[in-house]
Amino acid sequence: MTLDYRHQPAVTLAEVAQAAGVGESTVSRVLRNHGSFSRKTRDRVMEAVERLGYVPNRIAGTLASAGSRLVAFVIPSLSNIVFPDVLRGASAVLEANQHQAVFSVTDYDPEREEALVAAMLAWRPTAVMLAGFEHTQGTLKMLRASGCRVAELLDLDGTALDLAVGFSNRAAGRASAEFLLRRGYRRIGYVGHDLDRDTRAAKRHDGFCEALGAAGAALAGREIHAGPSSVEGGRLGLERLLARYPDLDAVYFSNDDMALGGYFHCLARGIPVPSALALFGHNGLDIGRVTPQPLSTIRTPRVATGQVAAELVVADAPPQAVDLGFELIEGATA
Amino acid sequence: MTLDYRHQPAVTLAEVAQAAGVGESTVSRVLRNHGSFSRKTRDRVMEAVERLGYVPNRIAGTLASAGSRLVAFVIPSLSNIVFPDVLRGASAVLEANQHQAVFSVTDYDPEREEALVAAMLAWRPTAVMLAGFEHTQGTLKMLRASGCRVAELLDLDGTALDLAVGFSNRAAGRASAEFLLRRGYRRIGYVGHDLDRDTRAAKRHDGFCEALGAAGAALAGREIHAGPSSVEGGRLGLERLLARYPDLDAVYFSNDDMALGGYFHCLARGIPVPSALALFGHNGLDIGRVTPQPLSTIRTPRVATGQVAAELVVADAPPQAVDLGFELIEGATA
DNA sequence: ACAAAAAATGGTAGCGCTGCCAAAAAAACC
DNA sequence: GGTTTTTTTGGCAGCGCTACCATTTTTTGT
Numbered sequence: 001m002t003l004d005y006r007h008q009p010a011v012t013l014a015e016v017a018q019a020a021g022v023g024e025s026t027v028s029r030v031l032r033n034h035g036s037f038s039r040k041t042r043d044r045v046m047e048a049v050e051r052l053g054y055v056p057n058r059i060a061g062t063l064a065s066a067g068s069r070l071v072a073f074v075i076p077s078l079s080n081i082v083f084p085d086v087l088r089g090a091s092a093v094l095e096a097n098q099h100q101a102v103f104s105v106t107d108y109d110p111e112r113e114e115a116l117v118a119a120m121l122a123w124r125p126t127a128v129m130l131a132g133f134e135h136t137q138g139t140l141k142m143l144r145a146s147g148c149r150v151a152e153l154l155d156l157d158g159t160a161l162d163l164a165v166g167f168s169n170r171a172a173g174r175a176s177a178e179f180l181l182r183r184g185y186r187r188i189g190y191v192g193h194d195l196d197r198d199t200r201a202a203k204r205h206d207g208f209c210e211a212l213g214a215a216g217a218a219l220a221g222r223e224i225h226a227g228p229s230s231v232e233g234g235r236l237g238l239e240r241l242l243a244r245y246p247d248l249d250a251v252y253f254s255n256d257d258m259a260l261g262g263y264f265h266c267l268a269r270g271i272p273v274p275s276a277l278a279l280f281g282h283n284g285l286d287i288g289r290v291t292p293q294p295l296s297t298i299r300t301p302r303v304a305t306g307q308v309a310a311e312l313v314v315a316d317a318p319p320q321a322v323d324l325g326f327e328l329i330e331g332a333t334a
Numbered sequence: 335m336t337l338d339y340r341h342q343p344a345v346t347l348a349e350v351a352q353a354a355g356v357g358e359s360t361v362s363r364v365l366r367n368h369g370s371f372s373r374k375t376r377d378r379v380m381e382a383v384e385r386l387g388y389v390p391n392r393i394a395g396t397l398a399s400a401g402s403r404l405v406a407f408v409i410p411s412l413s414n415i416v417f418p419d420v421l422r423g424a425s426a427v428l429e430a431n432q433h434q435a436v437f438s439v440t441d442y443d444p445e446r447e448e449a450l451v452a453a454m455l456a457w458r459p460t461a462v463m464l465a466g467f468e469h470t471q472g473t474l475k476m477l478r479a480s481g482c483r484v485a486e487l488l489d490l491d492g493t494a495l496d497l498a499v500g501f502s503n504r505a506a507g508r509a510s511a512e513f514l515l516r517r518g519y520r521r522i523g524y525v526g527h528d529l530d531r532d533t534r535a536a537k538r539h540d541g542f543c544e545a546l547g548a549a550g551a552a553l554a555g556r557e558i559h560a561g562p563s564s565v566e567g568g569r570l571g572l573e574r575l576l577a578r579y580p581d582l583d584a585v586y587f588s589n590d591d592m593a594l595g596g597y598f599h600c601l602a603r604g605i606p607v608p609s610a611l612a613l614f615g616h617n618g619l620d621i622g623r624v625t626p627q628p629l630s631t632i633r634t635p636r637v638a639t640g641q642v643a644a645e646l647v648v649a650d651a652p653p654q655a656v657d658l659g660f661e662l663i664e665g666a667t668a
Numbered sequence: 669a670c671a672a673a674a675a676a677t678g679g680t681a682g683c684g685c686t687g688c689c690a691a692a693a694a695a696a697c698c
Numbered sequence: 699g700g701t702t703t704t705t706t707t708g709g710c711a712g713c714g715c716t717a718c719c720a721t722t723t724t725t726t727g728t
Contacts, residue, residue, distance in 0.1 A: 010458070010481065012684060023708035028686060036705060038694095053479045058456040059402060060684035063393045063713050070436075078422040081415065088412040091439050095450070100457070102404075102436045105425050116429070122392040123434065124344070145387045147344065231621045261624055267601070268626040287565045287621075290595055292602040346714060357678040362716060370675055372724095394714035397683045 011054045020048035031056060062124070071313060072120035072128045073103040074113055076198070080229060080257070081285065082302050083131070086153060089306025090129070097314040099126065108197035108228070114139045121146050127313040133158030134199045149316070151309040154302075156323055157203050164321040165309040169200045172298050172326050173207025176252055176280055179296075179328055181215050185250035185278055188212065189221040191237035191262060192254035193229040201229070201254045204282060208252055221245035229254055234261025242277075250278035250334060256285040256297055263291060263333060278334035284327070296331030345388045354382035365390060396458070405647060406454035406462045407437040408447055410532070414563060414591070416617065416636050417465070420487060423640025424463070431648040433460065442531035442562070448473045455480050461647040467492030468533045483650070485643040488636070490657055491537050498655040499643040503534045506632050506660050507541025510586055510614055513630075513662055515549050519584035519612055522546065523555040525571035525596060526588035527563040535563070535588045538616060542586055555579035563588055568595025576611075584612035584668060590619040590631055597625060597667060612668035618661070630665030 013031075017024045022041060029035040030045040037045075048054070062068045071094055075083040091101050102123065104116040114136045120128055121142060127149035135143075143150050143161055151163040157170045180188055195202040212218055223241035225233035234253055238261065241251065253259035259281030266273045273279055273293060281288060284299025301324035308322055347365075351358045356375060363369040364379040371379075382388070396402045405428055409417040425435050436457065438450040448470045454462055455476060461483035469477075477484050477495055485497040491504045514522055529536040546552055557575035559567035568587055572595065575585065587593035593615030600607045607613055607627060615622060618633025635658035642656055 010684095014684075017708095024684095025686075025688095025709080026707060029707090032686090034686095036707095038706065041706080053476070055452065055455045055476070055480070057397075057458060057684055059393055059397050059458055060713090061456075061686070063391075063397050063715085064684075064686040066686095066713075068393060078418040078425070081418075084412040084415075084418040087437075088439065091412070091437070095438055098453075100436060100453070101438070102434060103421075103425070104429055104435070105422065118389065119432075119434070121389045122395075124391060124393055142387070142389070146389070231624045235624050257621075260621065264624055264626055287591075287594065290565045290569050290598055292598055344714095348714075351678095358714095359679080359716080359718095360677055363677090366716090368716095370677090372676065375676080391714055394683090395716070397685085398714075398716040400683075400716095 010057070011052045013054070013056070016045065016048050016052055016054045019052060020045045066124075068124050068126060069099045070102055070123050070125040071099050071310070072123065072125040073101060074106060074116050074120060074128065074130050075103060076106050076108045076131050077228065078105055080255075082154070082283065082300075085302035086306035086309075089303035089308075090310040091306070093307050093310035093314065097310075099310075099314060108194075110134065110136045110139070114142075117142055121148070124148070127151055129153055129309055131155070132200055133160065133164075149313050151313060153305050153309055154300075155200050155203070156321060160319070160321055162319045163309065163312050163317070165305050165312070165324065166322075167300060167324055167326045168207075169203035170207035170210070172282065172300070173204035173209075174211040175326070175328055176204070176282065176298060177208045177211035177215075180250050180252065180278065180280060180334060181212070181217065183250075183278070183334060185334070186217060187220045187245075187247055187249045188217070189223070189241050189245055189248040189251045190219050190253075191223050191225070191234060191241055191251055191258055193225050193233055193258060194227060195224065195254075198229070198254070205254070220248055225258070229257045231257050231261040231264070234258030235265045236261070238262035238265045248277065250274075250280065253279065253281050256281040256283040256288050256295060259295055259297065259333075260285075260288065260291070263293075263295065267292075273333050280334045284329055288331070289329075293332035294329070296334035297329050299327040299329055301326065344391070345386045347388070347390070350379065350382050350386060350388045353386060354379045400458075402458045402460060403433045404436055404457050404459040405433050405644070406457065406459040407435060408440060408450050408454060408462065408464050409437060410440050410442040410465050411562065412439055414589075415619065416488070416634075419636035420640035420643075423637035423642075424644040425640070427641050427644035427648065431644075433644075433648060442528075444468065444470045444473070448476075451476055455482070458482070461485055463487055463643055463647075465489070466534055467494065467498075483647055485647060487639050487643055488634075489534050489537070490655060494653070494655055496653045497643065497646050497651070499639050499646070499658065500656075501634060501658055501660045502541075503537035504541035504544070506616065506634070507538035507543075508545040509660070509662055510538070510616065510632060511542045511545035511549075513664075514584050514586065514612065514614060514668060515546070515551065517584075517612070517668060519668070520551060521554045521579075521581055521583045522551070523557070523575050523579055523582040523585045524553050524587075525557050525559070525568060525575055525585055525592055527559050527567055527592060528561060529558065529588075532563070532588070539588070554582055559592070563591045565591050565595040565598070568592030569599045570595070572596035572599045582611060584608075584614065587613065587615050590615040590617040590622050590629060593629055593631065593667075594619075594622065594625070597627075597629065601626075608666070608668050614668045618663055622665070623663075627666035628663070630668035631663050633661040633663055635660065
């Protein structure tokens with residue numbers, strides 16, 4: 001029995017050249033539509049390409065010409081919709097520009113990030129896209145030495161290596177606090193997830209506290225749910241927080257997933273929102289606009305971050321930081 | 335002003351060999367830990383690697399050895415959490431086996447899929463992973479000729495090219511209908527999204543209708559929301575469906591996103607669930623377990639699909655179809 | 669101590685393509 | 699008609715690495 005599911009040798013450019021009765025470089029020129037060739041030659045080559053079912057080998061092409069047109073994404077998670085959103089924005093731009101997206105998932109672990117960046121660099125990508133600015137020394141050193149473009153996304157509070165695209169999480173945290181204060185809330189709690197791993201959530205938290213402090217206030221209580229953010233974590237987190245601090249009048253969540261969980265908790269327990277308890281999230285997920293009461297939150301430019309980063313990379317733009325800002329959505333839960 | 339953000343020449347294996355005072359092949363053997371070499375040589379090589387900051391060039395390595403260890407995902411969408419889930423499962427396995435994930439997004443367009451598959455094949459991937467069995471003739475031809483492994487995911491109703499991993503959407507649709515019938519619902523409606531594009535949702539719909547028919551029943555009404563599935567689409571869809579068919583006692587949604595929208599509509603309008611209207615979804619998203627009433631739905635093996643497909647590919651397993659099944663979650667909305 | 673076996677190492681021919689250069693063919697000019 | 703230009707074309711040297719083979723060094727056996 002033949003193992004016919006295994007690899008078969010592929011057609012090469014030399015075979016196409018032979019079949020078309022022209023030189024290899026001519027085939028190469030025709031296929032890349034680069035340099036000059038006659039109409040007649042073009043047809044002959046294309047006919048052979050069709051007939052043989054030739055698929056160019058980009059591995060070889062890249063090696064010969066340098067410039068892989070590969071863009072590497074090293075992202076913390078795929079569960080948190082934020083990162084698929086970034087990938088979505090970027091992938092549209094990259095595909096339109098004949099670039100190819102490659103990715104790995106770090107699980108918010110800087111050591112893992114370092115290992116994955118090393119693996120990525122082996123592909124000699126055009127650019128490496130990372131989340132935020134917090135990386136190990138090893139990661140930074142490799143990236144600097146690599147000579148490839150680096151884009152750090154979804155953060156602006158820190159020092160960029162090369163390109164940075166996103167918004168200030170600290171400012172978002174501040175804006176959230178100022179909004180709640182403006183609305184008259186004073187006994188404000190926080191429900192978050194693992195802040196050591198998610199440094200951007202930590203920056204929002206810090207900005208939030210900073211703005212509270214500036215107004216002479218402070219967090220009245222805090223509950224950290226172990227593990228990554230999730231709707232369930234938000235629900236449990238709020239339940240625990242309220243058990244300890246029953247008289248809160250508002251809660252700031254580390255993101256919309258968590259906030260939705262909190263909202264569901266209120267719905268289930270019959271806690272009137274926002275009259276008895278106001279809720280405020282972060283991210284501006286679509287789902288938050290369709291809940292019985294739209295979620296009060298901050299909409300972040302996730303897809304745009306991917307798009308802009310990809311555009312800068314394909315255009316080989318000079319190093320820069322692009323602030324895409326954020327938008328406060330008043331909603332109805334605060 | 336120097337454009338120092340541009341590419342700088344990278345260290346090559348030959349330079350490392352020179353610096354370590356050994357031959358190129360020795361360096362190659364040490365780095366891949368393949369073949370034999372003395373402890374002393376190993377240390378000398380590693381020292382040089384460290385000192386020069388050498389990063390192997392996998393483009394060259396792949397060309398020389400064949401076998402790119404690249405796995406290509408051509409997926410319909412990144413907005414629908416289903417696909418990030420599959421990627422997540424697969425990426426963990428691939429990373430553990432020194433493989434690299436590459437992806438492109440088709441937007442549910444078969445023509446685009448064909449173009450993207452062609453682009454992917456140029457990278458000579460170890461395998462190409464696709465959603466479902468519905469592909470253009472061109473896509474099928476290319477994949478067959480490519481000699482690389484092909485895995486068709488999240489569907490089992492059709493003829494596989496090579497590997498297939500997932501569950502039967504038709505059976506899931508049937509199981510959903512049987513459950514609702516068992517619960518005594520008879521005036522059942524359907525709210526879905528673009529079924530021409532999402533052929534797996536279409537198969538669930540067909541299975542659902544089939545089971546209704548087998549019980550002498552039929553869909554009492556149907557509302558199709560234009561565009562991809564979304565929570566908002568579900569909410570609007572249910573609203574429109576109820577406007578036309580006010581006396582339904584249950585609604586089947588094309589997936590959980592849509593069902594959540596429907597649930598929010600009921601919450602907002604004060605429609606008692608499930609006493610006045612039962613709701614049933616598909617996918618078993620985490621969020622559906624945390625809503626005030628857990629969503630009645632079918633949990634699909636999304637992460638496992640990615641995992642198993644990746645495992646089969648790295649193990650170079652023979653062609654086969656793997657049924658990962660699905661699990662009906664009774665929930666509280668039906 | 670000498671032969672035989674095993675381990676360690678280096679040289680080099682490609683992998684399939686692109687870039688450069690020179691040669692050939694076609695077009696344009698006086 | 700005989701150049702001078704311009705357009706097409708083919709040849710071939712790498713890109714950086716791995717696979718294979720030959721050679722050298724070390725270990726083992728008697």
